[in-house]
Amino acid sequence: MTQRSITVLPGDGIGPSIVAAAIKILDAAGCQFQYDYADAGLSALEKYGELLPQTTLDLIAKNKVALKGPLTTPIGGGFTSINVTLRKHFNLYANLRPVVSFAGTQSRFENIDIITIRENTEGMYSGAGQTRALDNSSAEAMSIITHEGAERISEFAYQLAVKEGRKKVTIVHKANILKSTSGLFLEVAREVALRYPQIETNEMIVDAVCMNLVMYPERFDIIVTTNLFGDIISDLCAGLIGGLGMAPGANIGKEVAIFEAVHGSAPDIAGQNIANPCSVILAAIQLLEHLNMQDQAELIRAAIKKTLAQGKTITQDLSGSASTTEFTDAIIANL
Ligand code: NAD
Known part of the structure; x- marks a missing residue:
């Protein structure tokens, strides 16, 4: 062989x-x-x-x-x-970051089983290389969200939910403030959600997600979100199961x-x-x-x-x- x-x-x-x-x-x-x-x-x-x-x-x-x-x-x-x-x-x-509780890790929580699906090529990180210092006191960076990018990551999340027999997908966004970028992500993720009526869909603003993850982690199953939010949320999730080493x-x-x-x-x-x-x-x-x-x-x-x-x-x-x-x-x- x-x-x-x-x-x-x-x-x-x-x-x-x-x-x-x-x-x-x-x-x-x-x-x-x-x-x-x-x-x-x-x-x-x-x-x-x-x-x-x-x-x-x-x-x-x-x-x-x-x-x-x-x-x-x-x-x-x-x-x-x-x-x-x-x-x-x-x-x-697609950046797939699962956190699962293991007995013996001394975490404050038990039975955690959450997967963060983070869009990995767009958002704030896509423009990070093009960050431009305008003068000594200010800078600007670009955030890119495309219909195609939002659709394929949402599809990835829902297909994973079906494949793994998961019950719920939470779409995490900040569309109330970042209306064009996060707004487009939410709009497209909602369209994809309609194709999967067997999976429960929940929408939540990223700040509320942080509080809810710490208070009621059992309410989360699969999270799908943009690049920067996913990076931060997945470290928070690591904290629920004993830290980054897990x-x-x-x-x-x-x-x-x-x-x-x-x-x-x-x-x-x-x-x-x-x-x-x-x-x-x-x-x-x-x-x-x-x-x-x-x-x-x-x-x-x-x-x-x-x-x-x-x-x-x-x-x-x-x-x-x-x-x-x-x-x-x-x-x-x-x-
Ligand atoms: P870090 O994740 O390296 O460390 C954060 C804290 O967690 C530290 O106290 C560290 O000791 C602890 N820690 C991390 N992994 C551990 C493990 N396996 N066992 C025990 N403790 C562990 O974050 P940082 O210090 O901010 O970053 C260091 C460098 O890593 C930076 O250059 C950063 O750019 C880079 N980085 C790389 C990746 C990657 O390659 N995917 C991801 C994040 C950061």
Whole structure:
């Protein structure tokens, strides 16, 4: 049998250690992948003088699926975000960020099961590279919402709801103030909702969503929203289930899909072997599901669940004292 190749971007900061943990677990679960390693971010800047080399883009295009560590984009200096560039380059229009409660994570909430579907190529982030300083005291940036973009992300959310047997989609917007952009998104999402009468549709303004997520998270099932709101809401959702160390994300396009943690490179804890590897391991589970490798996905999910429930070998962010390596090995022992 020919081995399936996947592209691996270890990334910056805590990236290489948590990506290595995920690979160790994929191997231990018998996934038999061939890994093509590629550089991006600071490691690429040091080696090749650029943040996102063409060879890396070529390797992602070749294998069509990639597991990616977080990347540091240097602040200022005219650097465009590498993540935004990757999403635009491969047209990864849907960012699927699930949060699920695991017993043993010391969260204030139980039974959380929410998926944020974030439009990944438009909104405020699409114009971020074109931000223009007008003079020393003001700046402007562009936000783009298109009918096509709003329609395909809404379709993605409703199709996912049908496929996964979900009950409700909440359309999150700020159409009362951002009348043209958020207004168009809401209008188009409503049109798409009409095609799915079997799914309950709810509309909510983003500020109300923040309060309701903290007070009544059980009222949410699937959230669909624009780029910036989705980025913020998904971090809030991560806070409901024990923090960023438990939050994965899939960036999905028609051809290519890139799986990663929701969080960044965490420079404050880099090099200490204390990062929680679950975010990238859960992203690897999303990758397995994308490749229809449900058995291995379930095997790894069950091992994470068991390790967290045992509560003995977990990292500091989850109120434990284990290292990244010890946590990873405990999950492997539970496979
Ligand atoms: P961050 O997400 O890296 O860290 C926020 C906080 O969460 C930190 O205290 C960190 O220690 C903690 N944390 C994050 N992941 C953790 C884990 N797995 N285990 C335990 N604790 C964890 O946010 P930041 O510090 O604002 O950003 C650092 C860099 O990452 C920036 O350059 C930013 O641009 C980049 N970034 C990249 C991505 C990506 O590649 N997808 C996403 C967000 C931020």
